Amino acid sequence: xxxxxxxxxxxxxxxxxxxxxxxxxxxxxxxxxxxxxxxxxxxxxxxxxxxxxxxxxxxxxxxxxxxxxxxxxxxxxxxxxxxxxxxxxxxxxxxxxxxxxxxxxxxxxxxxxxxxxxxxxxxxxxxxxxxxxxxxxxxxxxxxxxxxxxxxxxxxxxxxxxxxxxxxxxxxxxxxxxxxxxxxxxxxxxxxxxxxxxxxxxxxxxxxxxxxxxxxxxxxxxxxxxxxxxxxxxxxxxxxxxxxxxxxxxxxxxxxxxxxxxxxxxxxxxxxxxxxxxxxxxxxxxxxxxxxxxxxxxxxxxxxxxxxxxxxxxxxxxxxxxxxxxxxxxxxxxxxxxxxxxxxxxxxxxxxxxxxxxxxxxxxxxxxxxxxxxxxxxxxxxxxx
Numbered sequence: 001x002x003x004x005x006x007x008x009x010x011x012x013x014x015x016x017x018x019x020x021x022x023x024x025x026x027x028x029x030x031x032x033x034x035x036x037x038x039x040x041x042x043x044x045x046x047x048x049x050x051x052x053x054x055x056x057x058x059x060x061x062x063x064x065x066x067x068x069x070x071x072x073x074x075x076x077x078x079x080x081x082x083x084x085x086x087x088x089x090x091x092x093x094x095x096x097x098x099x100x101x102x103x104x105x106x107x108x109x110x111x112x113x114x115x116x117x118x119x120x121x122x123x124x125x126x127x128x129x130x131x132x133x134x135x136x137x138x139x140x141x142x143x144x145x146x147x148x149x150x151x152x153x154x155x156x157x158x159x160x161x162x163x164x165x166x167x168x169x170x171x172x173x174x175x176x177x178x179x180x181x182x183x184x185x186x187x188x189x190x191x192x193x194x195x196x197x198x199x200x201x202x203x204x205x206x207x208x209x210x211x212x213x214x215x216x217x218x219x220x221x222x223x224x225x226x227x228x229x230x231x232x233x234x235x236x237x238x239x240x241x242x243x244x245x246x247x248x249x250x251x252x253x254x255x256x257x258x259x260x261x262x263x264x265x266x267x268x269x270x271x272x273x274x275x276x277x278x279x280x281x282x283x284x285x286x287x288x289x290x291x292x293x294x295x296x297x298x299x300x301x302x303x304x305x306x307x308x309x310x311x312x313x314x315x316x317x318x319x320x321x322x323x324x325x326x327x328x329x330x331x332x333x334x335x336x337x338x339x340x341x342x343x344x345x346x347x348x349x350x351x352x353x354x355x356x357x358x359x360x361x362x363x364x365x366x367x368x369x370x371x372x373x374x375x376x377x378x379x380x381x382x383x384x385x
Contacts, residue, residue: 012160
């Protein structure tokens with residue numbers, strides 16, 4: 001029996017491994033980059049390895065733009081490195097399972113076919129869209145759950161390039177009902193770059209660093225008006241303020257959060273009751289945390305931490321002519337047969353890196369409940385990683 005290579009070829013990350021393994025063997029950024037110290041573009045190291053390379057102001061080349069393959073030669077280069085140096089597989093004796101975005105153009109599909117068969121000579125090849133795979137995985141993980149019994153779910157895939165609300169029935173994505181928002185992790189990172197550059201220090205060329213800031217410090221607000229009030233406070237009353245230290249290329253080549261405990265204080269925010277707000281205002285902050293260390297290049301974040309993920313829920317507030325995620329989900333459900341509405345709302349599955357913001361699922365349920373008919377139950381399942 002031939003080996004099966006599984007390749008989740010995303011716009012931001014590639015996750016790859018053998019078909020029989022539970023976790024990906026390799027996770028790498030789907031790009032080439034050129035650090036300031038190099039004259040040529042390099043292949044990125046796997047995410048799990050502790051690389052000490054300084055990626056400050058590194059130039060980045062990506063084969064995928066807005067979710068679709070635009071540079072087959074660059075993708076070939078990245079895959080060749082992945083198969084030979086990282087996975088150590090022989091394509092000519094292997095089969096390939098590849099994920100492909102919904103609504104990929106035929107010309108792009110042909111370019112992918114040429115890569116798989118003509119450049120790498122795989123024995124056989126199966127293309128799947130991520131919603132159907134997520135549905136299948138969830139059904140197999142809970143064989144007696146609703147998704148498995150009803151063979152129906154609504155997969156919300158919020159990735160690097162865009163967000164899809166995709167109804168799946170009997171392992172097939174119902175393309176006619178899929179709704180899309182042209183917003184993903186890349187747009188959120190770019191928005192955070194603009195906010196930090198306007199308020200503190202120019203980071204427009206710091207893709208890897210701002211990605212790290214976003215993943216470590218951003219969270220989804222359950223009460224935006226309350227959190228904006230907290231973010232306006234000065235000194236120790238501002239429980240949202242935290243400091244990120246940029247790499248200096250000498251003592252540390254990666255950025256880091258100056259006070260991780262301070263970065264987690266928002267988790268104590270609950271329903272925003274007056275007693276709780278007073279308790280938060282009385283919280284003491286050690287004096288030395290307020291001091292800015294002038295020997296380090298660092299910046300503070302306050303309301304940026306929740307305004308960036310807020311784009312997914314309220315893109316219109318930021319000048320984008322797009323529906324928010326909750327409205328997008330309701331439109332997707334309403335495009336399906338009425339008999340399916342009840343089970344779709346009860347089996348919403350979140351997947352994709354941009355759903356990993358803390359409190360994402362709680363906020364989505366809060367947004368959905370007022371616009372979903374009262375006789376339908378709303379239940380959201382999150383995927384592990």
